[in-house]
Amino acid sequence: MDTDELAQRLRAGERRALARAITLVESGRTDHREQAQALLDALAATPGHALRLGLSGTPGVGKSTFIEAFGTLLTGQGHKVAVLAVDPSSARSGGSILGDKTRMERLSRDPNAFIRPSPSQSALGGVARRTREAVSLCEAAGFDIVLIETVGVGQSETMVAEMTDLFILLMAPAGGDELQGVKRGIMEMADLILVNKADGDLKPAAERTRADYAGALQLLRRRPQDPDGFPKAICVSALEQAGLAQAWADMQALAEWRRENGHFDARRAAQARYWFAEEVRRGLLARLDTDAQVRARMDRLGAAVAAGEITVARASAEMLALLGAAP
Amino acid sequence: MDTDELAQRLRAGERRALARAITLVESGRTDHREQAQALLDALAATPGHALRLGLSGTPGVGKSTFIEAFGTLLTGQGHKVAVLAVDPSSARSGGSILGDKTRMERLSRDPNAFIRPSPSQSALGGVARRTREAVSLCEAAGFDIVLIETVGVGQSETMVAEMTDLFILLMAPAGGDELQGVKRGIMEMADLILVNKADGDLKPAAERTRADYAGALQLLRRRPQDPDGFPKAICVSALEQAGLAQAWADMQALAEWRRENGHFDARRAAQARYWFAEEVRRGLLARLDTDAQVRARMDRLGAAVAAGEITVARASAEMLALLGAAP
Numbered sequence: 001m002d003t004d005e006l007a008q009r010l011r012a013g014e015r016r017a018l019a020r021a022i023t024l025v026e027s028g029r030t031d032h033r034e035q036a037q038a039l040l041d042a043l044a045a046t047p048g049h050a051l052r053l054g055l056s057g058t059p060g061v062g063k064s065t066f067i068e069a070f071g072t073l074l075t076g077q078g079h080k081v082a083v084l085a086v087d088p089s090s091a092r093s094g095g096s097i098l099g100d101k102t103r104m105e106r107l108s109r110d111p112n113a114f115i116r117p118s119p120s121q122s123a124l125g126g127v128a129r130r131t132r133e134a135v136s137l138c139e140a141a142g143f144d145i146v147l148i149e150t151v152g153v154g155q156s157e158t159m160v161a162e163m164t165d166l167f168i169l170l171m172a173p174a175g176g177d178e179l180q181g182v183k184r185g186i187m188e189m190a191d192l193i194l195v196n197k198a199d200g201d202l203k204p205a206a207e208r209t210r211a212d213y214a215g216a217l218q219l220l221r222r223r224p225q226d227p228d229g230f231p232k233a234i235c236v237s238a239l240e241q242a243g244l245a246q247a248w249a250d251m252q253a254l255a256e257w258r259r260e261n262g263h264f265d266a267r268r269a270a271q272a273r274y275w276f277a278e279e280v281r282r283g284l285l286a287r288l289d290t291d292a293q294v295r296a297r298m299d300r301l302g303a304a305v306a307a308g309e310i311t312v313a314r315a316s317a318e319m320l321a322l323l324g325a326a327p
Numbered sequence: 328m329d330t331d332e333l334a335q336r337l338r339a340g341e342r343r344a345l346a347r348a349i350t351l352v353e354s355g356r357t358d359h360r361e362q363a364q365a366l367l368d369a370l371a372a373t374p375g376h377a378l379r380l381g382l383s384g385t386p387g388v389g390k391s392t393f394i395e396a397f398g399t400l401l402t403g404q405g406h407k408v409a410v411l412a413v414d415p416s417s418a419r420s421g422g423s424i425l426g427d428k429t430r431m432e433r434l435s436r437d438p439n440a441f442i443r444p445s446p447s448q449s450a451l452g453g454v455a456r457r458t459r460e461a462v463s464l465c466e467a468a469g470f471d472i473v474l475i476e477t478v479g480v481g482q483s484e485t486m487v488a489e490m491t492d493l494f495i496l497l498m499a500p501a502g503g504d505e506l507q508g509v510k511r512g513i514m515e516m517a518d519l520i521l522v523n524k525a526d527g528d529l530k531p532a533a534e535r536t537r538a539d540y541a542g543a544l545q546l547l548r549r550r551p552q553d554p555d556g557f558p559k560a561i562c563v564s565a566l567e568q569a570g571l572a573q574a575w576a577d578m579q580a581l582a583e584w585r586r587e588n589g590h591f592d593a594r595r596a597a598q599a600r601y602w603f604a605e606e607v608r609r610g611l612l613a614r615l616d617t618d619a620q621v622r623a624r625m626d627r628l629g630a631a632v633a634a635g636e637i638t639v640a641r642a643s644a645e646m647l648a649l650l651g652a653a654p
Contacts, residue, residue, distance in 0.1 A: 037641075037644075040638055040640060041638065041641065044638050047635070129640075132639070133640075269633035269634070270633070272632045272633045272635070273629045273630075273633050275632075275639045276628065276632045276642050276643055276646075277615075277625065277629065279640070279642075279643030280615065280625070280643050280646045280647060280650075281612055283643060283644075283647040283650075283652055284611045284612060284614075284615075284647070284650060285608055285611060286652075287611075288604075288608070288611075298604065302600045302603055303600075305600060305602075305603045306596035306597070306599045306600050307596070308374070308599070311367055312459070312606055313364055313367060313456075313460075313606070314368065315603050315606075316603055316606030316610055317364075317610075319603075319607045319610075320610040320611070323607075323611065324651055325610055325613075325614055
């Protein structure tokens with residue numbers, strides 16, 4: 001299938017075309033990369049208008065159950081929902097946090113939903129680029145809600161927050177002490193905190209945890225992109241499908257307010273700038289890995305530095321001169 | 328004072344020469360940088376042989392009191408001790424975690440100790456380079472123990488572990504739940520965990536905490552650079568100056584074992600390679616900030632990306648071509 005045909009089928013919402021296009025942007029092969037670039041250019045003329053939701057939650061908070069229930073609520077309202085995963089650990093485990101989609105059985109069979117597991121990260125870096133490009137592809141294929149989920153570890157939360165319109169933290173009921181486990185930087189990114197498992201015996205604990213988080217949110221500096229009452233913390237039960245409509249109403253209200261007040265577009269623009277600068281930085285550093293001559297020189301100088309024959313300062317100055325990047 | 332004279336006075340152990348040389352490596356000025364480089368080259372011929380200790384502890388664990396007591400123990404044994412600080416937050420606070428040295432009053436007046444507060448980080452990046460170079464200067468000035476302290480936040484712990492021979496975590500007695508607060512990655516870097524404040528009422532809690540950490544350490548994968556019994560967790564009381572001699576004996580035993588088994592030199596060599604590669608990466612990226620033409624082009628393309636006139640992929644490819652780093 002050539003690029004034009006792939007673009008056409010993708011725009012028509014063909015799931016197989018979308019899956020194939022995502023495989024293309026995930027590929028490390030040079031010819032695939034060129035085709036992916038051409039495809040993205042072809043689709044850029046008719047950009048999508050999806051709401052991009054970031055969702056972070058550590059293993060055990062019920063993320064899969066939540067996405068299954070929340071996604072089904074959205075498709076039931078006529079939305080087309082794409083779910084992408086960013087899993088920083090999948091390089092190690094070789095697997096995907098979504099497993100074989102069995103954890104979201106109902107949603108994965110829903111014709112208005114598209115679930116894409118995290119790829120095993122064999123290629124160097126580029127997780128962010130692949131995910132951003134996959135978002136574009138989903139939007140071009142007519143999905144109006146794109147949910148990017150990540151586990152709450154490492155830098156992946158910042159990455160996901162930098163490519164979504166709303167950033168949502170999914171939490172489990174906890175003892176008061178455990179609040180400390182959430183890093184301040186992560187709290188500062190949150191637009192909405194959902195305390196899951198507010199059902200059965202855990203209901204009182206969930207309400208206490210919600211109140212704790214609400215209190216913690218109030219201690220943070222007020223952000224210009226938040227209307228009164230945001231960021232907020234609410235209780236949900238993915239299991240009993242309770243509170244999900246409220247969560248969605250809050251997300252819509254916040255997105256709507258930001259649209260009306262210019263913050264929505266401003267955030268997208270800032271994100272585009274951010275990723276442009278990131279891509280440039282990544283490209284500059286890529287020479288160190290891809291250029292065989294550069295690598296050989298790095299190895300030689302690295303060995304000399306390790307042997308104490310040359311200082312780090314001199315060796316790096318020499319290397320940078322070779323790269324045409326002397327200060 | 329010219330470079331030769333500065334090098335000579337520094338080698339003679341003159342504190343003012345050392346302080347001046349560190350100011351030089353901390354400077355962002357180009358002429359200072361050249362002078363610093365020349366000085367480091369001049370000193371490289373006669374490298375020092377200090378034991379480099381990394382010490383991490385969050386505010387409140389009693390780090391200053393510990394360094395004061397531990398440093399005084401070491402100078403009392405005839406050692407010359409330099410204390411450097413890496414404080415990732417000092418850019419914000421504009422200050423230094425060591426304050427005006429009042430927190431280590433006795434040690435700061437000790438003729439065999441040298442305390443250097445963390446500089447306010449006005450210059451871009453380069454904290455690691457400045458600190459590494461300051462270590463070299465302290466060694467050249469005859470200090471045989473260099474202690475680099477950092478607060479337990481952000482990337483600073485990794486940075487300090489990558490430039491020291493032993494990495495020590497200073498902890499406070501805690502409830503069992505709080506163990507979770509220590510990230511696994513930090514635990515994996517530790518050679519020795521010191522649970523401070525094992526005095527008075529806190530003694531039983533300190534012992535419990537020590538046992539908890541000892542258990543946590545045993546769950547980690549065995550590292551080749553550790554003899555039997557390491558990494559270990561012990562109790563100390565900086566206040567009562569208890570356990571400090573034991574801590575020092577443990578550090579010496581570990582360093583000695585690693586020296587005999589080749590791990591000491593191997594770690595130094597790996598660190599030299601690491602910092603060489605880091606300096607090259609930093610130098611490559613520096614062009615984006617220092618070259619006015621490059622910056623202007625970045626701004627223009629960034630604006631076009633933000634306005635949706637060009638995709639991130641195309642804009643970054645164009646920029647990389649301009650930088651001579653096209654893939």
